[in-house]
Structure formats: structure tokens, C-alpha cells
Amino acid sequence: MSYQGFTFVYIECADMAHLPEGASAHLRASPPEPSRKRLNTWQAIRAEVLRRIRAGEWPPGALIPTEQHLSVEMGCARATVNRALRELADSGIIQRRRKVGTRVAATPLRRTTLRLPAIRTEIEGMGAAYSYQLTECEARLPTPEAMRALQVDAQDPLLLVMSRHMADGQPHCSEAIWLNPRALATPDAVVFAVEPPQEWLARTLAVMQTSFSILAEPASGTCALNLGVEPGTPVLTIERVNSMDALPVSFARQFYPPKHRLIFDA
Amino acid sequence: MSYQGFTFVYIECADMAHLPEGASAHLRASPPEPSRKRLNTWQAIRAEVLRRIRAGEWPPGALIPTEQHLSVEMGCARATVNRALRELADSGIIQRRRKVGTRVAATPLRRTTLRLPAIRTEIEGMGAAYSYQLTECEARLPTPEAMRALQVDAQDPLLLVMSRHMADGQPHCSEAIWLNPRALATPDAVVFAVEPPQEWLARTLAVMQTSFSILAEPASGTCALNLGVEPGTPVLTIERVNSMDALPVSFARQFYPPKHRLIFDA
DNA sequence: AAGTGGTCTAGACCACTAA
């Protein structure tokens, strides 16, 4: 993880070509050992397959040997080959279909993993001191956006909590959360003077389903004020809708200033 | 996948609570069948664990039973439990440590999967017609950004290719790619009049390692022109650095207009 | 009908780490 200026890493990429971890098992009843070196960790097999693809031995669109074939060639169990190829398929490097076989992806549809930590974690992970300020907390009728996100009517009152998160005293992120009191026993507003709403939510509701959106938009007045930038400045917005059993309970919008990056490092 | 106005889905979330696929194996030597129902697919076990977490039986921070314990309780092999718990750990729902055990994550560090298709795929996936226009293609000295990304000196000439991608004739994405001729046999500029540079790259170099950044910034002049918006309009920028064997070969910046969203649907 | 990937099993050894 790095921290240069405002930029920082908070995302990790699909794991590729890592080191073996639980490597080096099973030389037990080792057979007479053919001339070819034995590959018997799934990481080693993944690396070897990747190597052949990159080397052009298996060009884009080509079929590669079957699991059965590879397990014999590499001297390991088919399950091990399966694990390796499954990882590669999850990364979008290869495509697998029953009966047909495994093909090197012609179109590079890359899948990477996005880590979305709590903001406190994000800031402390940079080595900065985290602090939180409540800006506003009141009952409000939903905006059209909030109506859609939380699936409520225009007359349903919601709780709007606005706040900002600071890193070493500097504004890092401005946040607006709509809570649906009908779906969720909302606490006294006083709670949010101290505890960030997202943390209260996580503590209260355990595991939720969350859907995310990422977009760029101009900073609104409140957001600009919270971040200390001019209104209209581009901000990176992350929207999160938390649901319990398909019932949306909260709609959060987090705004980051222009220098902020989401970095997927490989 | 959905398409409402400008918004569209091109991302998928970590798979959770899906249906079994290769379900229903192994009632072979089924033992006398205890009163409790037998769960013997990893999807079923993952769903049951998730249910218990959501129901509060295993609150955030709590240790859950060991793989051994669960395999006995659910009547399946430990490997099956391992697969289920590994998936949950990959999603950030639980945290696993040897000797210690498995804990329900107290901090909701969610990991979701980001699909980054080629732009052609993205547009055609919306049901729109894809077209491509080359705007500019010339040798240039690198900007400081390009220098950093491609690890070259200020005197190294690079090839800069600027273009835009259209959906049903409307500007969808503006793109600027820097190619390093020292790392890559760059083609005649005429190639890029017809073929988008990313597709040429994918076709030519097979599998590369790619690192991504996402940020919001004001549209520059060329970008604004390509997208048909005012300069300074917030754009969502996706940066990609493609590398071969740790050697960066291309630095691409893709700019999307404000209405564009990356959607991670759950 | 046959071939390929997807999964489960039962057992084993290893890696890591708290006690």
C-alpha cells in the first residue's frame, strides 16, 4: 500500500502468478519421476499456463489441453489443474465450457477485485489519523434519486445524515446517507454525532447486500463546503445501497475530491 | 444487464448465495441420514453460513465452528466446507487464520468483482452499434504522467493515439493511449484509423498484466471536444497501464461523460 | 452417445501461529 500526496491504494487486483503458499506437499508415493519437472501446486500450474499463453504457445482464441491431459503432463491430480484453471477463468484470462473445453480469451475481459473498506480503515491504512464530523442530521422527504434507490414514495420521510471524514484533519471524504426508518430502527440523532453512520450500520445489521456505483459529478454546495473545494469541482462519487433481504435500508453517497484515485494494482 | 438512459451495467458483483450448479452429487453410500438435512454442495454450505451470520447466530467478530466441526454437522467432506468458507473469505464476509479459526468480519471490507470489458463489448452489450474514430496519431514526448506510467525519460519519443468510441453514433468514450515504441513494435499509424488501439494491443500481445486507476477530473480541451461537452465538465477517467513481464508498454486513459456509471450490482 | 468441465469424498501432509 502506498501514499503519495492525496493518492493512495485501497484496492487489490485479482491474484495472479503469486507464490505457492501451501506448496510442497506430496512426494509421498512419488513415481519414477519423468524427465519433466513435476508441478503439483495449483499456483505453479496457473503460472505455467499463464507463461504458455504469454509466450504465444497458446494464442488468443485457441483451445488448450483438457484437465485430464494437463494433469498427466504436469504430474498432478486433475482437481489441482481444475483449481488453477478456475482461478484463471475467474480472472477472465480463459473461458471454460463443458464438452467444448478451455479457450484462451480472445477478448480481454479482465476481472479484478475491488476492495471497499470502511472509510476509517481506508484513512488509517494510509497512516493518517481518522476523524469524523457530523454536518447535518434531520428527517427529510426523499430526493428522486433516494426514492429510486430506497424504493420509497415521495411522502415517506427519511433520515438524512451528512458528514465528513478527515485524514490528519484534512477533508478526505464527504458523505450523505439516507436511512429508511420503515426498514430500520433508526437511532437517536445524537448517536451520529460520534459514530459514523456506516459503522453504526455495520455494527447493527451485520452482513448486508450492498450494490455500488461509481461516477464523476460536479460538487454540490454542501459537498464542496465539506471538502473545501469550489462548487462544481469534479468529485468521484461512490454510491452504496445496503439491503437486508432485498429490502433497501440505506442509500449512501460518498464524495472524494479530484486527486483521489481508486487504484487496482496488479 | 440493464440500460436505462445513459446508465448501464458492466460490472458484476462477487457471487454470493447463488444456486448450486453441479449440485446433487453423492448420496451414494449415504449413512443412516441423521435428522438434520445433509448439505453437500459448497453453495448450500455458503448459503447456510451466510444465513446464520445474517440471522445474528454468529455476530460480527465472533468465531464460527471449525471446518472439521462444520463438515460433521452438515454431513459433508471438509474440502467442501473449505470451498464454501474460502468463497466467503474472498468476499470479505469472514476472515480466516490458521490456528485461530474463522471469524465473522467485524469491519465490512467488501470485495466485489470489477469486469472491465473492451469498449466495443461494453457498447454492444448495451445493444448499441459500435463505431470508432481516430482523432490523432503522432509521435510525442511524454507528459510527466506518461513518463511515470511508462517509466521512460522525457526525451523518449512515444506514440500518442487519441480516439473516440461511439454508441449509436453518440460519443460514449474518449480515449488517449501512449505507446512505448521501445517496448513494443508499434504499427504504422494507418492501422489505428480502422482498429482501436486496445484491440490491436490485445490481438498482438495476448495476455498482459494491467493495472487500473479510476478518478474524476475536469475534461480537457480534446476530451471535451471528443465527448461533445464543455471543457471542465467532470469526467470519469479510467487509466490502464498494460505491462509485459513488468515492462510497461502502454498507458491508456479513457474518459466517460458525467452520466456514465460503473455499476456493481449485487 | 460421448467428451469435457464441475463437484464431492476420504484421507493425508503441510504451514502457520497462539499458547
Added chain:
DNA sequence: TAGTGGTCTAGACCACTTA
């Protein structure tokens, strides 16, 4: 040192798809 997760194996059955 002991307990827990991480992995490999050899074999098996099943699901899906093309022929």
C-alpha cells in the same frame, strides 16, 4: 506443541453441450 486452515490426491458421479 497443538490446533486450525491450506492444499494435494485418486477416484467417482454428475451436468452440460456438441455431435
